[in-house]
Amino acid sequence: MAETATPAKAKVLVVDDSSLVRLYYRSALETAGFEVKQAINGIEAMERILSESFDLVIVDVNMPRMDGFTFLRSLRSGMADVATLPALMISTESGEQDMAEARVAGANFYLVKPVAEAELVRHVCVLTGVAL
Amino acid sequence: MDDSKGGSSFAVHISPEQVQRFCEFLYRRTGMSFAESKRYFIDRRLEDRITATGSSSFQEYFSLLRTDADQEIEHLINSFTVNETYFYREEHQLRCMTTSLLDAIVRQKKLGATLRIWSIPCSTGEEPYSIALWLMENWPQVDSYNIEIVGSDIDTRALKAATEGIYGDRALMRLSRDIVGRYFGPVTGGNYQIDEGLRNSIEFTRANLIDTKDMTQYRDFDLIFCRNVLIYFDDASRRLAAENLYDCLRPGGYICLGHSESMSRISPLFRVSRFPDAIVYQRPEADHG
Amino acid sequence: MPLIRGKGGASGETSGSQQAALDSPDADNRWTAARALAGQADAVPALAVALAREPIPRVREAMMTALIRIGNAASIEVLLPYLRSQDAGVRAAAIEALQALPDAIAPFMTPLLNDGDSDVRLLATELARNMGGSEATRLLCELIDHEHHPNVCAAAIDVLTEVGTPDALPTLERCAVRFAATPFLPFAVAVAMSRISGEES
Numbered sequence: 001m002a003e004t005a006t007p008a009k010a011k012v013l014v015v016d017d018s019s020l021v022r023l024y025y026r027s028a029l030e031t032a033g034f035e036v037k038q039a040i041n042g043i044e045a046m047e048r049i050l051s052e053s054f055d056l057v058i059v060d061v062n063m064p065r066m067d068g069f070t071f072l073r074s075l076r077s078g079m080a081d082v083a084t085l086p087a088l089m090i091s092t093e094s095g096e097q098d099m100a101e102a103r104v105a106g107a108n109f110y111l112v113k114p115v116a117e118a119e120l121v122r123h124v125c126v127l128t129g130v131a132l
Numbered sequence: 133m134d135d136s137k138g139g140s141s142f143a144v145h146i147s148p149e150q151v152q153r154f155c156e157f158l159y160r161r162t163g164m165s166f167a168e169s170k171r172y173f174i175d176r177r178l179e180d181r182i183t184a185t186g187s188s189s190f191q192e193y194f195s196l197l198r199t200d201a202d203q204e205i206e207h208l209i210n211s212f213t214v215n216e217t218y219f220y221r222e223e224h225q226l227r228c229m230t231t232s233l234l235d236a237i238v239r240q241k242k243l244g245a246t247l248r249i250w251s252i253p254c255s256t257g258e259e260p261y262s263i264a265l266w267l268m269e270n271w272p273q274v275d276s277y278n279i280e281i282v283g284s285d286i287d288t289r290a291l292k293a294a295t296e297g298i299y300g301d302r303a304l305m306r307l308s309r310d311i312v313g314r315y316f317g318p319v320t321g322g323n324y325q326i327d328e329g330l331r332n333s334i335e336f337t338r339a340n341l342i343d344t345k346d347m348t349q350y351r352d353f354d355l356i357f358c359r360n361v362l363i364y365f366d367d368a369s370r371r372l373a374a375e376n377l378y379d380c381l382r383p384g385g386y387i388c389l390g391h392s393e394s395m396s397r398i399s400p401l402f403r404v405s406r407f408p409d410a411i412v413y414q415r416p417e418a419d420h421g
Numbered sequence: 422m423p424l425i426r427g428k429g430g431a432s433g434e435t436s437g438s439q440q441a442a443l444d445s446p447d448a449d450n451r452w453t454a455a456r457a458l459a460g461q462a463d464a465v466p467a468l469a470v471a472l473a474r475e476p477i478p479r480v481r482e483a484m485m486t487a488l489i490r491i492g493n494a495a496s497i498e499v500l501l502p503y504l505r506s507q508d509a510g511v512r513a514a515a516i517e518a519l520q521a522l523p524d525a526i527a528p529f530m531t532p533l534l535n536d537g538d539s540d541v542r543l544l545a546t547e548l549a550r551n552m553g554g555s556e557a558t559r560l561l562c563e564l565i566d567h568e569h570h571p572n573v574c575a576a577a578i579d580v581l582t583e584v585g586t587p588d589a590l591p592t593l594e595r596c597a598v599r600f601a602a603t604p605f606l607p608f609a610v611a612v613a614m615s616r617i618s619g620e621e622s
Binding site: 147148149150152153156157160195198199344348367368371372375378379399400401419420 | 457618619
């Protein structure tokens with residue numbers, strides 16, 4: 001990845017156990033000017049969030065050892081300086097109940113997989129307050 | 133798919149895609165990841181392991197690695213990490229102990245209460261002795277509590293060496309001459325032996341992290357150092373060891389892993405806790421439904 | 422390091438009394454009982470009943486660990502239904518547990534990959550990751566060739582990226598054509614194919 005002259009628009013943490021999904025999101029977001037870090041499940045995500053500051057976390061639901069809902073609930077009820085971190089939840093489920101559960105767990109927005117690059121970038125811009 | 137094993141006399145060619153495959157496996161399995169700038173480092177290590185295992189291709193090596201044949205994962209991880217033991221190794225965790233963890237722990241205890249700290253595996257004793265030394269040198273309240281330090285290992289020869297407490301320059305390299313002077317005495321061969329008082333203050337025992345029956349004898353620890361061993365275990369053993377360690381901790385007790393290790397690759401039982409000097413893990417105070 | 426099979430329950434307690442303790446109103450007692458029953462095949466039915474009504478996650482973990490350490494077909498049968506749970510945490514725990522038993526799960530793979538529930542098929546692809554390359558490739562290609570659900574294909578492709586052999590290439594090509602208009606799938610296939618055929622260079 002070449003050094004960019006301009007600083008990143010915002011810093012995003014991508015959390016998904018699939019390396020292909022992480023690669024896909026990272027490539028779309030880096031092209032759009034974001035700095036991207038990754039984690040494989042909710043536990044690693046928590047470690048990252050407690051170690052460096054992010055503007056947004058993108059979190060999958062189905063991950064081993066700690067799923068997205070458990071992670072989100074833990075984030076929202078945990079240390080005050082990270083509890084309000086905006087969270088975009090991504091799931092394979094498209095039902096009303098799942099969207100409602102995401103809202104209750106503390107997701108700011110919810111997308112259904114598979115997510116198109118343009119759609120992802122657009123929502124990340126909105127959630128980080130960055131102009132498209 | 134497997135070709136016959138024979139050492140290859142020429143370097144095996146590894147394509148960028150193969151290195152990617154390898155890196156993703158390593159990241160998923162251990163959490164270790166490397167910046168682009170470290171690629172040469174990875175390529176070299178990978179070539180070394182392919183040669184060392186007598187693999188005639190990357191694919192043959194990767195199949196071997198995925199099945200962990202001949203403990204290849206252990207050899208691979210060892211080639212990526214420096215695994216020497218010495219006094220005051222990973223000092224930031226010792227600092228975390230005295231600047232953050234013990235304060236949290238003693239909040240629940242009366243003066244004079246017992247504090248139990250476990251170093252497992254303790255190997256040849258550098259870690260439990262370091263804990264004791266560090267406490268004496270850095271914790272103002274060290275005399276206000278009854279501190280029990282236990283050092284355990286599966287290797288009885290290492291334990292014997294630990295009880296003898298004799299070390300060379302390399303093990304002592306991080307200690308100031310002042311500390312060596314005050315806590316160690318010279319012995320033959322240019323080595324140093326740690327004072328008898330300290331040798332007697334650590335309880336050394338043989339224990340096996342994945343033997344539940346063994347482990348259930350250890351109770352009520354406030355702090356456990358379990359560094360640089362779980363990374364080598366297979367999935368099922370890591371899970372079991374974590375469960376055993378959880379059981380040995382008091383509710384609210386803390387556990388420190390090695391610098392390349394993460395509970396994300398081990399177990400969901402613990403809560404991630406951030407302190408100024410380190411990220412450690414905590415057994416929750418209470419269950420949540 | 423290989424897993425050392427436990428020698429059985431805590432000294433002095435019989436399997437029967439530990440199984441009864443799985444019923445205790447105290448979570449610590451249930452935790453201790455589950456751990457003591459690890460490796461005891463006759464405890465599977467009692468563990469099954471206890472697991473079904475266990476509300477505390479760490480106790481659930483210990484019960485699943487006990488089943489893993491028994492590791493026979495009966496334990497797998499107990500764990501499998503939890504792949505269908507509405508609770509993402511329970512599903513995560515179940516898949517973790519099943520992943521620890523690659524040999525025991527082998528006979529179940531074909532039925533799982535043909536399950537009527539796409540969520541189950543999706544989770545089952547992960548279980549192929551611990552298998553040998555040829556067998557995993559065979560199973561996952563068979564799935565992909567008949568699969569309509571893009572997310573299930575995506576999950577299978579992810580596993581093939583790590584373990585797939587060149588035998589997977591024709592299936593992957595066909596998959597990319599079928600899902601040409603679907604987000605992510607063409608990208609996933611391209612990466613998988615380049616990782617797999619990287620073997621041939």
